[in-house]
Amino acid sequence: MTREDVLDVADRFAASAKLAVEAGFHGVQLHAAHGYLLAQFLSPRTNQRTDEWGGSLENRKRFLFLTLEKTRAAMGGKAVLGIKINSADFQRGGFSNEDCVEVLKSLDASAGLLDFVEISGGTYKNSEFVKPKYKSSAERESFFLGFCVTARKHIARLPIMCTGGFRSAAGMRHALSTTSAVDIIGVARPLAVDPDFAKNIINEKYAECVTCPPPIPLVLRPFAHAVSAIFQSVWHQAQIKRIANGVAPDPNLGVWGPLLYPMIQTYYWDPQKNPIVAQIICGAMIGGLCYFAQKKMF
Numbered sequence: 001m002t003r004e005d006v007l008d009v010a011d012r013f014a015a016s017a018k019l020a021v022e023a024g025f026h027g028v029q030l031h032a033a034h035g036y037l038l039a040q041f042l043s044p045r046t047n048q049r050t051d052e053w054g055g056s057l058e059n060r061k062r063f064l065f066l067t068l069e070k071t072r073a074a075m076g077g078k079a080v081l082g083i084k085i086n087s088a089d090f091q092r093g094g095f096s097n098e099d100c101v102e103v104l105k106s107l108d109a110s111a112g113l114l115d116f117v118e119i120s121g122g123t124y125k126n127s128e129f130v131k132p133k134y135k136s137s138a139e140r141e142s143f144f145l146g147f148c149v150t151a152r153k154h155i156a157r158l159p160i161m162c163t164g165g166f167r168s169a170a171g172m173r174h175a176l177s178t179t180s181a182v183d184i185i186g187v188a189r190p191l192a193v194d195p196d197f198a199k200n201i202i203n204e205k206y207a208e209c210v211t212c213p214p215p216i217p218l219v220l221r222p223f224a225h226a227v228s229a230i231f232q233s234v235w236h237q238a239q240i241k242r243i244a245n246g247v248a249p250d251p252n253l254g255v256w257g258p259l260l261y262p263m264i265q266t267y268y269w270d271p272q273k274n275p276i277v278a279q280i281i282c283g284a285m286i287g288g289l290c291y292f293a294q295k296k297m298f
Helices: 003-022 037-042 062-075 097-109 135-140 145-152 169-177 189-193 197-202 218-244 256-267 276-297
Strands: 027-032 080-086 116-120 160-162
Touching: 003 027, 003 062, 027 037, 027 062, 037 062, 037 080, 062 080, 080 097, 097 145, 116 145, 145 160, 189 197, 189 218, 218 256
Parallel strands: 027 080, 080 116, 116 160
Antiparallel strands: none
């Protein structure tokens, strides 16, 4: 990316946030975690630039702060602006806990810029947020509660959202009541299965929402570490798509439909990627797969 590209992308973030607020949303959250663009600039492992946007942490965080400043200016002061940031990306030579603390201190000192920070961690190559939990993490549910406690020692103003594995009212109460670090509980995947999850938990309609996809198919289990994040992601994406299409989520949804349908739709039906002969030969098989996958998804 050239300097002009960097500035243009920051402007695009701001323009998108403005549209969201104008459409009626109360605010937006910028995603600076999990290996996405803002996180790539923060990490010395992925940011190899030698100009004003790379090198020192001061330079690597420059794009993030520019984007936040432009976004805040575009949204106005009343809309909520948050950020999701990695506690670390868990890769050698990558964004570290110490880096995160320094960025959080700078964010906390920027009065009027942010309304909250959400702590997460990992990338899709090193996906801490979908790994099996250790016993202590399972008991308290959140992967990142420990780092939230560390972060609170360095930031006094900004509310901290803790995320990563919350499924029960007991787990959420534990995070909120046993430390002074956590102000907000963040959930995502339960909402893909029950859009009223927050209301139902607060009203004690149920105590826990389990949203685990089906087990990885036997044929793919030798590659479980590599495909686990993909399977969980596409399964929950399929639930969100059902909601968008006016269909209720299906907790019993299989994994093959959500996995195969978008791949087939994107690759095999693109004439620029496959010659017409290959499309004709594969047509019957692909059509059948798509039909059953779509029926299962929707």
